[in-house]
Amino acid sequence: MRALILVDVQNDFCPGGALAVADGDSVVDPINRLARASPFVIATRDWHPADHGSFADQGGPWPLHCVAGTRGAELHPGIDRDLVDVVLDKGQAPDREGYSGFEGTELERLLREHDVDTVDVAGLALDYCVKATALDARRAGLNVVVHRGATRAVEVEPGDAEHALDELRTAGVEVVD
Ligand SMILES: [Zn+2]
Numbered sequence: 001m002r003a004l005i006l007v008d009v010q011n012d013f014c015p016g017g018a019l020a021v022a023d024g025d026s027v028v029d030p031i032n033r034l035a036r037a038s039p040f041v042i043a044t045r046d047w048h049p050a051d052h053g054s055f056a057d058q059g060g061p062w063p064l065h066c067v068a069g070t071r072g073a074e075l076h077p078g079i080d081r082d083l084v085d086v087v088l089d090k091g092q093a094p095d096r097e098g099y100s101g102f103e104g105t106e107l108e109r110l111l112r113e114h115d116v117d118t119v120d121v122a123g124l125a126l127d128y129c130v131k132a133t134a135l136d137a138r139r140a141g142l143n144v145v146v147h148r149g150a151t152r153a154v155e156v157e158p159g160d161a162e163h164a165l166d167e168l169r170t171a172g173v174e175v176v177d
Pocket of ligand 1: 044048054065066091
C-alpha cells in the first residue's frame, strides 16, 4: 500500500504567514492532485506550544509560528480536506525540534497498521520538515518518493534546497518533479 504524507501545508508557512516560505501556497494545487490519486493521505501540522524551543524568544532559530490552536497553525484553506484521511500534530514537545512527522507522533504505527511500504512526500518546507520526514521514512525502511514540484524550500542560505535534495538522494529517496 502506498500513502501520501503532506507536510505542514499551514497558513504560517504560506505568504502572509508568520514564517512564510516564498511561493509556499503554490504547493496547494499539485498536492490536491497527488491526494486525489492516493489511497491514504496523512497531513502533518507543526503544532507548537507558545514556549517552543525553536522560537527566537526561547533562543531558537525561528519566529513564533504554528502555535497550537491559532489560525496560523491551520492547514491552508486550499487543501481539500475531504481528501485527507488523518491529521497528525507534531512539534508539541517544547524542547525538541519536531521537524520530522515521525518525531513524537503515531505516524510510523499508522503506516505499519495500513501495511504501507511506499510513501510519497510533499509540502513545506523542503529543506526542513519535508527533508526530515522523508529521511525518517527511509530509516523506518520505507520506499520514499519526494515530489519536488509539490514542495518549496525556506533557503535560509541559497543552495539549501539543492543540498537537501542531494541528502535525500544519498539516503535512497527518489526525487521526482
Ligand atoms: Zn515549527
